[in-house]
Amino acid sequence: MEKIVSLCKRRGFIFQSSEIYGGLNGFWDYGPLGVELKKNLKDFWWRRNVRERDDMEGMDGSIIMNRAVWKASGHEETFSDPMVDCKKCNSRNRADQLPEKDGEKYCPSCGSRDLTEARDFNLMFKSHAGPLETEDNMVYLRPETAQAIFVNFRNVLDTTRQKLPFGIAQIGKAFRNEINPRNYIFRSREFEQMEIEYFCRPEDGMQLTDYWLEQRLAFYEDIGIPRSKIHINDIPDGDRAFYSKKTYDLEYEFPFGVSELEGIAYRTDYDLSKHIEHSGKPLDYYDEVTKERFIPHVVEPSAGTDRTALALICEAFDEETVTDEKGKSETRTVMRFHPRMAPIKCGIFPLLKNKPQLVDKAREIVASLRGFMNVFYDESGAIGRRYRRQDEAGTPFCVTVDFDTIGENGPEKEGTVTLRHRDSMQQERIAIADLKNYLLEKIS
Ligand code: GAP
Numbered sequence: 080m081e082k083i084v085s086l087c088k089r090r091g092f093i094f095q096s097s098e099i100y101g102g103l104n105g106f107w108d109y110g111p112l113g114v115e116l117k118k119n120l121k122d123f124w125w126r127r128n129v130r131e132r133d134d135m136e137g138m139d140g141s142i143i144m145n146r147a148v149w150k151a152s153g154h155e156e157t158f159s160d161p162m163v164d165c166k167k168c169n170s171r172n173r174a175d176q177l178p179e180k181d182g183e184k185y186c187p188s189c190g191s192r193d194l195t196e197a198r199d200f201n202l203m204f205k206s207h208a209g210p211l212e213t214e215d216n217m218v219y220l221r222p223e224t225a226q227a228i229f230v231n232f233r234n235v236l237d238t239t240r241q242k243l244p245f246g247i248a249q250i251g252k253a254f255r256n257e258i259n260p261r262n263y264i265f266r267s268r269e270f271e272q273m274e275i276e277y278f279c280r281p282e283d284g285m286q287l288t289d290y291w292l293e294q295r296l297a298f299y300e301d302i303g304i305p306r307s308k309i310h311i312n313d314i315p316d317g318d319r320a321f322y323s324k325k326t327y328d329l330e331y332e333f334p335f336g337v338s339e340l341e342g343i344a345y346r347t348d349y350d351l352s353k354h355i356e357h358s359g360k361p362l363d364y365y366d367e368v369t370k371e372r373f374i375p376h377v378v379e380p381s382a383g384t385d386r387t388a389l390a391l392i393c394e395a396f397d398e399e400t401v402t403d404e405k406g407k408s409e410t411r412t413v414m415r416f417h418p419r420m421a422p423i424k425c426g427i428f429p430l431l432k433n434k435p436q437l438v439d440k441a442r443e444i445v446a447s448l449r450g451f452m453n454v455f456y457d458e459s460g461a462i463g464r465r466y467r468r469q470d471e472a473g474t475p476f477c478v479t480v481d482f483d484t485i486g487e488n489g490p491e492k493e494g495t496v497t498l499r500h501r502d503s504m505q506q507e508r509i510a511i512a513d514l515k516n517y518l519l520e521k522i523s
Contacts, residue, residue: 080334083396084263086412090471092116092392092422093264105260105268107385112472115422115453117271117388120302121250123419124273124382127298134245135275136235140227142252143208143218148226151357152350154203158222162200162258167191173258202255204268220254225379227251228276229350232362232375243364243375244287246277250384262335264385271384278364278375281348287378288325288345295329295343295380302387303417304394308332309340322349331390340390341382348374391420395473401504414473415502418522424452425518426469426477432458441480444496448515452522466499475501476518484511 087093091110095102109117129137149155161174165186174197177184185192204220207213221227228247235247250273260266279287296306312328319326325345330337351362351374365372395414402408418424427445429437438458448454455474457465462479469477479497486493498509498517509517 080263082398083334083392086396086414086471087113087392105257105266107264107267107269112422113388116391116416116420117384119420119422120387120391121271121273121384123302124298125248125250127301128246128273128275129248132246134241135248136239136241136245137248138228138231138235139249139251140221140224140231142221142254143206144221144227144230146218147357148230148354149203149219151353152226152229153353154219154222154226155201158203159199159201160258161197163197164195165189165191166193166195171258176259200256200258202257204254204256221252222255223253223381224249224251224272224274225276225350225381228274229354229362230358232276232278232351232354233360236364243366244277244279244283246275248273248275250274262333262338264389265333265335265338267385270386272381273384273387274381275379276350277378277380279378280366281373281376284345284347284376284378285325288327288343291343291378291380292327292329295341295382299329299340301417302391302420303415304331304387304390308394310337312339320344320346322347331386331393333390333393338386340386341380343378343380346377346379348376350377351375391416411467411470413470413501416473416475418475421473421475421522422453423455423469423472423474424476424522425454426465426474427454427456428462428465428477428479429458430462430479430481436485437480437482440484441478444478444480444511444514448518451515451519466504470501473501475521477501478509478514483508 090112092113094108094110096106096108097103129135162171163174164171165188168186168189170186170188172187178187183192184194186194203222206218207216208218209216228249251271252269253272254269257266257268260268277287296309299309300306308331310330312330314326314328323344323346327343328339329341331340355362363372364375395416397413397415399411400408401411425448427441429441431437445454445456466477477499481497482488483492484496492508495508495510497506499506
């Protein structure tokens with residue numbers, strides 16, 4: 080992890096939030112490369128789950144909602160973790176994450192065993208809407224995006240005329256005042272979720288949970304996380320939420336251990352029923368074919384954007400020893416992102432920066448690609464150095480404009496460039512006229 084964290088800072092993937100003021104525990108900023116990576120991830124999730132499907136609608140709910148939502152969902156009463164205080168150094172820790180020696184838990188900060196009893200700590204951040212800081216105006220920052228979907232079920236149904244089964248998808252920020260944020264961006268206090276609520280007839284819930292498990296595993300493969308690195312944890316009876324008939328946790332082999340990326344939960348009709356009960360509004364469904372009225376059941380694939388971004392970074396990170404033609408060996412750090420996810424798709428270099436014809440041609444190529452993908456122009460330093468910089472950024476392709484390109488060595492190679500592949504470091508000639516389509520095919 081140390082190497083990964085250092086590369087992420089050095090290359091501008093992830094920075095500590097408010098770093099110049101000492102940071103803020105549990106909060107992170109995405110830099111120029113990180114934001115592109117995360118955007119590619121979210122765009123692809125949206126494409127796969129919303130645009131490419133007839134049975135899915137998208138939405139974007141507000142972060143702050145009526146407090147009644149959180150009373151109805153049960154979050155106000157039960158969305159908590161057990162917390163203990165150390166009586167010696169006053170540090171606070173999650174009771175279920177305390178280290179243990181000889182069967183006794185101790186404080187991870189000072190080692191003392193003098194700890195308070197565990198008590199519940201609600202993880203929702205509180206604020207006030209409006210100028211009065213009264214109990215009546217109290218609001219929460221949402222701890223999950225899902226509830227905005229449930230409370231809009233009727234609105235989406237009425238405005239889209241979907242029929243069961245259909246889903247509503249949403250990507251957005253969520254906030255949890257985690258007692259101990261840890262493992263870099265894995266457990267933070269502000270994060271993003273990519274959630275689907277897939278509504279169905281009660282008898283289809285179990286089978287659709289397995290269907291979504293397959294869909295989600297295929298998604299991870301499509302972004303470059305192989306099935307072999309994902310552990311499927313079929314949560315046993317008794318360990319699931321009481322309303323869930325089936326839950327799969329998808330876990331990834333992070334360098335700090337196998338940990339959860341996503342949960343796929345069959346939540347029955349629990350959420351809609353609760354909102355019907357508390358709001359008195361009809362969130363049920365009338366089946367025009369069978370003439371039945373019932374409360375739909377729901378399957379929820381809920382993924383963390385930041386955790387998936389971290390998995391992409393961990394999966395991509397590689398160091399290899401390369402030896403040049405003169406026999407000199409060096410370590411090459413390369414981020415082997417799937418081209419779909421790579422923050423920069425193509426680096427474009429003129430061989431020499433003081434040759435206007437090379438520079439102009441390279442700039443022309445940049446202009447022709449820019450509307451279609453994120454490209455990076457670089458004219459400084461030796462070509463080998465420029466390739467290495469793009470290897471660290473995870474850029475799958477680099478293009479060099481040289482004297483052949485501008486026809487100085489005869490007409491044969493005029494209008495072609497060197498295309499260099501990040502993973503194999505192989506180079507080939509490609510016509511400029513074919514470049515855009517070649518790259519688009521690889522990154523789409
Ligand atoms: N609506 C269901 C729900 O929110 P969850 O298992 O609490 O379920 C879903 O959260 C996903 O959100 C997790 O699998 C994880 O990827 C992500 N997530 C949850 N808490 C997080 C945190 N503190 N930091 C980063 N990601 C988190």
